[in-house]
Amino acid sequence: MRTSVAGVPADALRRSEVEQRLRTAVAGQGKPLLVLNTNPEIVLQARADQGLLAALNTADLLLPDGTGLVWSLRAAGQSAERYTGAEALELLLAEAARLKLRVFVALRRGGLTQPIEFSDALRRRHPGLHVDCLSVSPDASPGPTDAELVIANFGAPEQELWLTRHAAAFPKARVRIAVGGAFEYLTGRLSRAPRLLQQLGLEWLWRLLLQPSRLWRIVRAVIIFPFTVVVSSMFSSKKTSNTVRVRFAPSPTGYMHIGSLRTALYNVLYARHHKGVFALRIEDTDRARLVPGATEKLQETLRAMGLAWDEGPVIQSERLDLYTSYIRPLIDNKKAYPCFCTAEELDAMRTAQTARKQAPMYDGRCRSLTETEARARLDAGTPHVIRLAVPRDRADVAFTDAIRGEIRTPIGSVDDAVLIKSDGFPTYHFANVVDDHDMRITHVIRAEEWISSTPKHVLLYEAFGWTPPTFAHLPLLLNSDRSKLSKRQGDVAVEDYLAKGYLPEALINFVALLGWNPSGKQEIYTFEELVAGFDLSKVNPSGAIVNFEKLDWVNAQYLKRLPDARLAEMAALELEKAGMIAKQGSGWVMPASGRVVTAAWLAGVVTLEKERLVRMPELPERVKFLFAAPTDFDAKLLVWKKSDATRAKQVLTELGEWFAGYGGGWTPVDLETAVKAWIVAKGYQNGEVLWPLRVALTGQAASPGPFEISALLEKDDVVRRIKTASARL
Numbered sequence: 001m002r003t004s005v006a007g008v009p010a011d012a013l014r015r016s017e018v019e020q021r022l023r024t025a026v027a028g029q030g031k032p033l034l035v036l037n038t039n040p041e042i043v044l045q046a047r048a049d050q051g052l053l054a055a056l057n058t059a060d061l062l063l064p065d066g067t068g069l070v071w072s073l074r075a076a077g078q079s080a081e082r083y084t085g086a087e088a089l090e091l092l093l094a095e096a097a098r099l100k101l102r103v104f105v106a107l108r109r110g111g112l113t114q115p116i117e118f119s120d121a122l123r124r125r126h127p128g129l130h131v132d133c134l135s136v137s138p139d140a141s142p143g144p145t146d147a148e149l150v151i152a153n154f155g156a157p158e159q160e161l162w163l164t165r166h167a168a169a170f171p172k173a174r175v176r177i178a179v180g181g182a183f184e185y186l187t188g189r190l191s192r193a194p195r196l197l198q199q200l201g202l203e204w205l206w207r208l209l210l211q212p213s214r215l216w217r218i219v220r221a222v223i224i225f226p227f228t229v230v231v232s233s234m235f236s237s238k239k240t241s242n243t244v245r246v247r248f249a250p251s252p253t254g255y256m257h258i259g260s261l262r263t264a265l266y267n268v269l270y271a272r273h274h275k276g277v278f279a280l281r282i283e284d285t286d287r288a289r290l291v292p293g294a295t296e297k298l299q300e301t302l303r304a305m306g307l308a309w310d311e312g313p314v315i316q317s318e319r320l321d322l323y324t325s326y327i328r329p330l331i332d333n334k335k336a337y338p339c340f341c342t343a344e345e346l347d348a349m350r351t352a353q354t355a356r357k358q359a360p361m362y363d364g365r366c367r368s369l370t371e372t373e374a375r376a377r378l379d380a381g382t383p384h385v386i387r388l389a390v391p392r393d394r395a396d397v398a399f400t401d402a403i404r405g406e407i408r409t410p411i412g413s414v415d416d417a418v419l420i421k422s423d424g425f426p427t428y429h430f431a432n433v434v435d436d437h438d439m440r441i442t443h444v445i446r447a448e449e450w451i452s453s454t455p456k457h458v459l460l461y462e463a464f465g466w467t468p469p470t471f472a473h474l475p476l477l478l479n480s481d482r483s484k485l486s487k488r489q490g491d492v493a494v495e496d497y498l499a500k501g502y503l504p505e506a507l508i509n510f511v512a513l514l515g516w517n518p519s520g521k522q523e524i525y526t527f528e529e530l531v532a533g534f535d536l537s538k539v540n541p542s543g544a545i546v547n548f549e550k551l552d553w554v555n556a557q558y559l560k561r562l563p564d565a566r567l568a569e570m571a572a573l574e575l576e577k578a579g580m581i582a583k584q585g586s587g588w589v590m591p592a593s594g595r596v597v598t599a600a601w602l603a604g605v606v607t608l609e610k611e612r613l614v615r616m617p618e619l620p621e622r623v624k625f626l627f628a629a630p631t632d633f634d635a636k637l638l639v640w641k642k643s644d645a646t647r648a649k650q651v652l653t654e655l656g657e658w659f660a661g662y663g664g665g666w667t668p669v670d671l672e673t674a675v676k677a678w679i680v681a682k683g684y685q686n687g688e689v690l691w692p693l694r695v696a697l698t699g700q701a702a703s704p705g706p707f708e709i710s711a712l713l714e715k716d717d718v719v720r721r722i723k724t725a726s727a728r729l
């Protein structure tokens with residue numbers, strides 16, 4: 001049951017019911033929940049903040065918090081019980097620990113308490129809990145994660161907005177919850193009020209004593225917010241009309257072209273930069289080109305790329321009535337007309353025009369039919385389309401492109417475009433304009449290929465008497481020979497790149513710079529930097545060459561910067577796929593040897609290759625020597641350039657014996673210190689020992705260093721490999 005306090009719905013469920021709902025959702029049995037905490041300040045603030053209001057209205061469960069709010073709910077006849085964020089969170093964390101779920105905590109970057117401290121405190125309270133803490137800016141997307149419990153802790157209203165806005169980054173989330181002060185209780189930074197005060201609902205007084213700075217929040221709640229509410233309501237009509245609203249309007253083709261990703265991204269960047277709305281619309285009215293499952297796949301790819309939409313998807317094929325309702329007034333006002341020409345007539349017209357070296361276009365013959373003639377044919381059920389009556393009494397049609405400036409087209413080259421096809425479906429042009437108007441789109445940011453359609457769209461806006469949005473046509477994407485980037489020359493599907501192991505954030509960085517660079521000085525930007533620097537007028541109108549080698553470089557840069565824990569997880573997935581490790585309980589083993597694979601070992605594997613890796617799927621091939629001793633290498637490789645086979649054999653034999661008796665530490669540093677001391681004692685040169693050792697371990701001419709590798713192998717294995725190698729010399 002829902003009720004409204006100052007226009008904001010607040011849940012007035014019984015506490016036990018709330019707990020039940022939380023338990024069901026976190027167990028993965030019910031619908032995933034978005035849970036927000038409302039207190040009087042948030043309710044007031046939502047009156048002045050459309051985004052927050054929308055976020056609160058999106059929530060599945062609102063926990064009434066704060067004494068004032070509970071009183072208001074009671075006064076409104078609702079049996080509201082206080083159920084605080086701290087209580088809900090405690091329950092969720094306990095359940096998450098029990099069910100071994102992944103918990104993701106987003107904290108304010110540079111906030112007082114650091115992520116490690118947080119996760120440690122949480123793990124102490126709930127042993128076995130798997131917590132990933134990330135400090136992000138409230139404007140940033142975390143990129144997709146597979147967390148099942150997502151907690152945002154930025155303080156209101158950023159945390160509510162963040163959770164709503166980045167919903168798509170958490171496709172597996174069962175519960176997403178925004179909590180503020182609860183964290184301070186949970187991590188023990190703040191002690192809870194004595195029971196009596198809690199029962200009297202005076203916990204706030206206790207907190208005020210411990211944290212006098214909270215007085216400011218009360219001042220905001222009581223004085224500043226009411227003031228902003230009054231001011232914003234005075235200007236509200238103006239404010240809403242200023243909000244930037246953009247959309248990504250793909251036709252579902254079954255895959256997402258790199259160019260479409262760039263279009264989607266630039267729309268997102270523009271929306272975020274202007275604190276506006278990014279909507280998704282699926283343009284699927286071309287029934288002949290319908291690909292089953294394509295719409296779902298498209299949304300999945302957008303989500304995988306961390307590009308969440310605030311509204312939609314608006315699906316055109318579900319709105320056919322809307323388009324039909326808009327065509328009637330156009331016909332009545334003579335801005336559109338029925339055309340009965342058959343395919344044969346149109347073909348003949350085209351052939352004749354081409355023979356006269358004219359650009360083929362509809363000659364407007366059905367425009368001259370009288371109303372009675374047209375009516376008679378319509379009544380007789382003659383197949384027909386509806387065309388735009390392009391005004392022929394003017395010289396041109398113009399619009400100002402935000403990237404290219406004024407674009408003027410002679411009216412003679414604008415066709416009487418079909419608006420409604422003979423099957424009654426709207427064409428792209430008609431549905432596109434009606435929807436952009438209906439969705440209150442302020443900026444149409446799309447690919448250059450639509451420039452030639454825009455004059456028709458502008459005329460349609462005029463025909464309706466609507467103000468057109470601002471148009472911005474993005475530069476073409478080109479191959480290195482400046483031909484249009486197409487499927488024929490290689491992979492252009494975003495899905496293919498994801499499948500090859502390119503990181504979503506690297507792909508985003510890469511496509512962001514196709515036609516624009518925030519500073520012109522660097523190649524790697526965070527999402528926040530892209531948002532902050534985005535400016536349509538700085539987009540280069542000429543075609544952008546797509547160099548996929550640069551994507552490799554960008555991806556490698558991102559891999560280097562990822563935290564080792566995430567790299568280790570990704571590595572485990574790849575090694576598992578390659579059959580080199582297998583799941584056992586909550587960990588892994590090497591199926592060939594039965595050796596247990598720990599998280600620390602995986603982190604070591606990643607460190608070994610991190611500097612050289614371009615894509616994670618390359619890892620198994622690069623580290624295959626860790627899983628099986630090399631066999632098929634040329635024994636000559638064991639001989640260092642300044643040594644010979646006899647010497648190499650002697651060195652390896654002695655080294656093998658030494659290793660067999662070695663009982664010291666097994667880290668790269670321990671091993672390096674011990675082996676180098678042995679080398680000095682023996683009077684050998686480093687190269688004549690370390691080269692054959694490395695080759696004995698890997699069988700490769702080039703590989704990481706022998707100490708890092710040895711540390712990842714078991715001692716017996718190292719000894720065995722050295723002995724086998726010396727026997728081959």
Ligand code: GLU
Nearest residue numbers: 249250251283432446450
């Ligand atoms: N459906 C068109 C496409 O797939 C959208 C063009 C537009 O954004 O207006 O590119």
